[in-house]
Each structure stands twice: as structure tokens, then as C-alpha cells.
Amino acid sequence: MGPSEILQRTLPKNSKEAQMKSAFYWFRNDLRLEDNLALTRAAEACDALIPVYVFDEAVALRPFLGFERMGAFRKKFLWESLQDLKEELSKHGGGLIIEQGELPAVFEDLQGVYECDIIYCAEAIGTEERDQEQMLKACDFDVRTIHDQCLYHKDDLPFDWNDAPEVYTPFRKKVEKYADVRSSLPAPGFKNLVDVDASILPPPALDGMAKEVDNRSAFPFKGGRMAAKERLKHYLWESNLITSYKETRNGLVGTDYSSKLSAWLSLGCISAREVYHEVKHYERERRKNNSTYWLIFELIWRDFFQFMLIKHGRKLFLASGIQGEATNWTHDEKRLMSWINGATKNDFVNANMREIKETGFMSNRGRQVVASYLINDLNCDWRFGAAYFESVLIDYDAASNYGNWQYIAGVGNDPRPDRYFNPKTQSERYDPDQVFQRLWLK
Ligand SMILES: Cc1cc2nc3c(=O)[nH]c(=O)nc-3n(C[C@H](O)[C@H](O)[C@H](O)COP(=O)(O)OP(=O)(O)OC[C@H]3O[C@@H](n4cnc5c(N)ncnc54)[C@H](O)[C@@H]3O)c2cc1C
Incomplete structure (x- = not known):
């Protein structure tokens, strides 16, 4: 649905939603309702939330070193993940606006519709994403960011993130010894998710998305939280594959040699905290060994690089x-x-x-x-x-x-x-x- 169609679905200015304290919830790489701190804070603070996802043309469509930013496989995975999110939102009475355009212009259009200038979102880690937040602020939006992308919360690190150790082993040892992984959160109790209509068709930014999965693929990836949870359940509880992860993780062929959770983690269909707590649960209930620990060891690698990007910003590129x-x-x-x-x-x-x-x-x-x-x-x-x-x-x-x-x-x-x-x-x-x-x- 384009901006003009959205305008046709304008909430009447004196409608109940318009009079409530409302805000946009801008989904980024956090495409889930559960264990989503930013979304939970937004739902607690606002009477009405308007869920939005934006394909920012300045980022999504600008090639880097001659390469299209998002290729066919990720486009498909992202679209599937958005459909899954939309489905979840509808269970809570809401919808999902999916828009393509220049980010500030998209929100300005939406502001005209919903008379709302507050935007809640997960705090960006990448430099372009941080720029996006600044651009919105420069257009007088009240952007409220909440850090939530890592296994260890930024505020719980045993060092200032600016002083994060530059080498993995000291980083890991410090967080393992002095920091705790926070509990996972349930889906928020939404007061009112605004029932915006969601796009049925993918926007032009997703043109050329992959159609078929090569049957030699190491995994038949499918976007969305439901598929992520199924994979986690299978890798741990149904197959016990996790108990041999340390021996198999250097494999090359097939579904079993590693968790294949990375794509869902990247879009936030599942959080690193949720994977961590599920592994801990498995260790308590079923078996704990070097392999079960090693999956957490790798999740800490992921965190290490996240904090290096937070610390070093553009230098990473x-x-x-x-x-x-x-x-x-x-x-x-x-x-x-x-x-x-x-x-x-x-x-x-x-x-x-x-x-x-x-x-x-x-x-x-x-x-x-x-x-x-x-x-x-x-x-x-x-x-x-x-x-x-x-x-x-x-x-x-x-x-x-x-x-x-x-x-x-x-x-x-x-x-x-x-x-x-x-x-x-x-x-x-x-x-x-x-x-x-x-x-x-x-
Ligand atoms: C050159 C290069 C580029 C990479 N690019 C990416 C990328 O764009 N996105 C990405 O998620 N991973 C990247 N990795 C890390 C790693 O290869 C993948 O996370 C992993 O292969 C994904 O498969 P899996 O989920 O089965 O991993 P598993 O072996 O099951 O590991 C579990 C999880 O731990 C994390 N993890 C594991 N290894 C690493 C690592 N070396 N660095 C950071 N996190 C790790 C991932 O989140 C992964 O899903 C890259 C590695 C290299 C060497």
C-alpha cells in the first residue's frame, strides 16, 4: 500500500486512536513481538501503537562497491519474515504498514495521516541505521531508541562499551564472569495496536526475490519467527544435534552440522537471548557438554562483533x-x-x-x-x-x-x-x- 492509499485510510482526527497517546513502532532488525524490549517499552508507554516497516530507498537501493545491497535470497527471507510478523500482529488486533521511500518522507506522510510524531524503535548498531535516526530527529520526530540487539545488554557490560576489549577472548571472559544475560520477555500486553492494513504485495525494493530453493542447499531457509522457533526446537529437543555441535560445526554439507539460526538472528525473528535461554534450559533438562556450551561461545562471538561495530562505527567499513x-x-x-x-x-x-x-x-x-x-x-x-x-x-x-x-x-x-x-x-x-x-x- 502506497502513501496515497494510506492517506485514504486516515484515522479521523477526532477518532479514539487520534486522541490517545499514540506512537509509531518502527520495526527494524527486530521482527518479533516476544522478547522485544523496545516494543515492550513502547507498548507500556502508549495507548495506541502503529506498527511500521520501511524500505529506506537511501539504504536499501543504493549499491555498495557496485553490488546490490540486498540480493534475491535475503529479499525472499525478509518478505517471509514480514508476513509472519504481520500474522502475529493480527493476533493482537493490529496490522503492519510496509512502506518504501526516503525514510523521513515516509514518516512525514504517515504523520499527516496519524497525527503522531513519536517513533519508538530498537537502537541501531550500524552506522547507516544510526544516521537514519539522526535524519528523523532532524525532521523533528521524537525518536525513542532502546538498545536490544545483543545477548548481553549494553548497560550490563562489565566495562564501558567504549572500552570493550579489542580481542575476543578477554571480551568473552569478562562478560561470562561479570555479566548476566537478561531474562527473555513475553509479548507485550498491547493496549491498542492500530489495525492498519498491511501490504499484500512486496514493494519494488523486493523485486527479483528468489523463487525456488536449490535442493542442494545446506538448509531450506524460511523467514519468520515460527520457522525460527521450529528450527531451534528441532536442533535442541527433537534431534539433540546440539550435543555434537563442537565436533560437527566445521561441516559443509546438509542441515545438521550447525544450528543455521543466523538468518533469523540477523533479522531479529528470534533473539540471541532466547537462543541462550533455550540452550540453558536444554542443559538443565537434558544434557550439558562442551558442544552445548560452544553454541553459546559462538553467540558471544556475535555479540563481540556487535559491540565492535558500536565502538568503532564507520571504521568497520x-x-x-x-x-x-x-x-x-x-x-x-x-x-x-x-x-x-x-x-x-x-x-x-x-x-x-x-x-x-x-x-x-x-x-x-x-x-x-x-x-x-x-x-x-x-x-x-x-x-x-x-x-x-x-x-x-x-x-x-x-x-x-x-x-x-x-x-x-x-x-x-x-x-x-x-x-x-x-x-x-x-x-x-x-x-x-x-x-x-x-x-x-x-
Ligand atoms: C567472512 C565471513 C563473513 C561472515 N558473515 C556473516 C554474516 O553476514 N552474518 C552472520 O550472521 N554471520 C556471518 N559470519 C559468521 C558465521 O559464518 C555465520 O554466523 C554462521 O556460518 C552461520 O551459520 P549457523 O547459524 O549455522 O552458525 P552456528 O555455527 O550454528 O553458530 C550459531 C550462531 O553463532 C553466531 N556465530 C557463529 N560464528 C560466528 C562468527 N564467526 N561471527 C559472528 N557470529 C557467529 C551466529 O549468530 C550463528 O547463527 C561470517 C563469517 C565469515 C568468516
Whole structure:
């Protein structure tokens, strides 16, 4: 539904909703009702909430280093997640406005309709998202942000976020020892969710979304909270796969080798806290071992990169990285394209690159090897690899993506200067019978 259609559905100025204390709730990467602190605060503070999701053309449609920001797989996953959210909101009597446009202009149009200038939202972590908040404030919106994207809440860290340790191990040890993960919250008791009509058709920003899932895919990803909860239940309670996670997590083929929760975590269909508490529940009820702990260990990696983005901001996207040292990366289009198309001299790299191109997913082991190959073997600027990943990954997350790329490029948080993954030895170790390579190169 476009702004004009929304205008036709104007709440009469003297309607009950218009007289109540109302606010927009702007959903961002927090597409859930439960365990959503910002939404809970908004629901407590307001009589009427108007749920909104915006495809900001300034961000969504602006290419980065020549790559479309959101590729076909993430578009599909996002659309499915929005449909799921809409469904959940309708159970509480509400709807979801889905709009595309320049962010301030979208809210100005909506302001004209709902006579409301308060916007509640989850606090941004990314730099562009922080800019979005500033732009809205500059247009006199009362933007109320609430931090909620991490496993450990920013206010509960045993250090100021500005002084967060630069290396993972001290970061992890400090948070594990001195901070607690907050309890998960139920869905808020909404006083009045405004029953706006939701779009039935995806906006133009989602043109070209993926249609089919490649049957070789490591996982048949489906967006939305319901699918996230099903996967978590399956990975823990139904299959007990979590109890062998530490041994299998370097796998390459199939649904079972890792949790595959990343895409839902990235859009906030499920929170890292919810995964944490479910693992803890499982440990109490069923079994606790190194593997169950290791999933939490990886969630803390995720938090580490989130806090590095909060701390370092734009530096996470610069060629010189957070270390800020001068580098002389080269950009070679031909070598970059051979990497993207899975047509390099190394078949292990090629198989991984074909997988990501066809499915939007690649294992963590694969990501490390192909990133190292682009940087160290093809001598290309790491940012082009990161921008390609941003475009194609179904689970793209700014902090995890750019943080991991910098780490491998040696301009980020790794104290070791040389993060070389020898593709030949990696292939021998992780794909000794070439099952993975045959799957993607046949
Ligand atoms: C170059 C490169 C780029 C990456 N880009 C992204 C990205 O855009 N989005 C993203 O979510 N992850 C990214 N990762 C991290 C990791 O590869 C994926 O989180 C993981 O493969 C997703 O699969 P999974 O959910 O089955 O992970 P599991 O192994 O089951 O791990 C559980 C969760 O822990 C977190 N996690 C695990 N490993 C890491 C890690 N190294 N860094 C941060 N969080 C981690 C994820 O949230 C993941 O869902 C990247 C890694 C590399 C090396």
C-alpha cells in the first residue's frame, strides 16, 4: 500500500486512536513481538501503537562497491519474515504498514495521516541505521531508541562499551564472569495496536526475490519467527544435534552440522537471548557438554562483533579497518569475478562460491577459506568480498560480516597478523572425500 492509499485510510482526527497517546513502532532488525524490549517499552508507554516497516530507498537501493545491497535470497527471507510478523500482529488486533521511500518522507506522510510524531524503535548498531535516526530527529520526530540487539545488554557490560576489549577472548571472559544475560520477555500486553492494513504485495525494493530453493542447499531457509522457533526446537529437543555441535560445526554439507539460526538472528525473528535461554534450559533438562556450551561461545562471538561495530562505527567499513593502518589493497575486477563465479584455480574455493551464489548460504569454514583466498591468494581488496557477501548472504549482518572480513584481512580484531587459510590443506581436512566439491561442481 502506497502513501496515497494510506492517506485514504486516515484515522479521523477526532477518532479514539487520534486522541490517545499514540506512537509509531518502527520495526527494524527486530521482527518479533516476544522478547522485544523496545516494543515492550513502547507498548507500556502508549495507548495506541502503529506498527511500521520501511524500505529506506537511501539504504536499501543504493549499491555498495557496485553490488546490490540486498540480493534475491535475503529479499525472499525478509518478505517471509514480514508476513509472519504481520500474522502475529493480527493476533493482537493490529496490522503492519510496509512502506518504501526516503525514510523521513515516509514518516512525514504517515504523520499527516496519524497525527503522531513519536517513533519508538530498537537502537541501531550500524552506522547507516544510526544516521537514519539522526535524519528523523532532524525532521523533528521524537525518536525513542532502546538498545536490544545483543545477548548481553549494553548497560550490563562489565566495562564501558567504549572500552570493550579489542580481542575476543578477554571480551568473552569478562562478560561470562561479570555479566548476566537478561531474562527473555513475553509479548507485550498491547493496549491498542492500530489495525492498519498491511501490504499484500512486496514493494519494488523486493523485486527479483528468489523463487525456488536449490535442493542442494545446506538448509531450506524460511523467514519468520515460527520457522525460527521450529528450527531451534528441532536442533535442541527433537534431534539433540546440539550435543555434537563442537565436533560437527566445521561441516559443509546438509542441515545438521550447525544450528543455521543466523538468518533469523540477523533479522531479529528470534533473539540471541532466547537462543541462550533455550540452550540453558536444554542443559538443565537434558544434557550439558562442551558442544552445548560452544553454541553459546559462538553467540558471544556475535555479540563481540556487535559491540565492535558500536565502538568503532564507520571504521568497520574502511579498507584500513579498525586498526586504521595504511594499506595498499588492489582491486582487480577479473580476479574478483573469477572468485564470485567459482572459477578460480582452487576447486574447494569454487565449490563454496557456487554454493553461496546458488543458495545465499555458506558454512563458517567455507567463509573463512574463501575470504582468505580472495585476500591472500588473489590479492584483492577485502571490502569487495565483504560487499559481495552483503549482497548475497541470506544471513547478512553488518557487524558479523564486516567484522569477520576485517579479522581475516588482518585489519580488524585479530592480534595475529597472518590469517591465512591454505585452501589445499583446508580441503584435505574438511572435505577429504570431496563430497562437498562433487555436490557443487558436478
Ligand atoms: C567472512 C565471513 C563473513 C561472515 N558473515 C556473516 C554474516 O553476514 N552474518 C552472520 O550472521 N554471520 C556471518 N559470519 C559468521 C558465521 O559464518 C555465520 O554466523 C554462521 O556460518 C552461520 O551459520 P549457523 O547459524 O549455522 O552458525 P552456528 O555455527 O550454528 O553458530 C550459531 C550462531 O553463532 C553466531 N556465530 C557463529 N560464528 C560466528 C562468527 N564467526 N561471527 C559472528 N557470529 C557467529 C551466529 O549468530 C550463528 O547463527 C561470517 C563469517 C565469515 C568468516
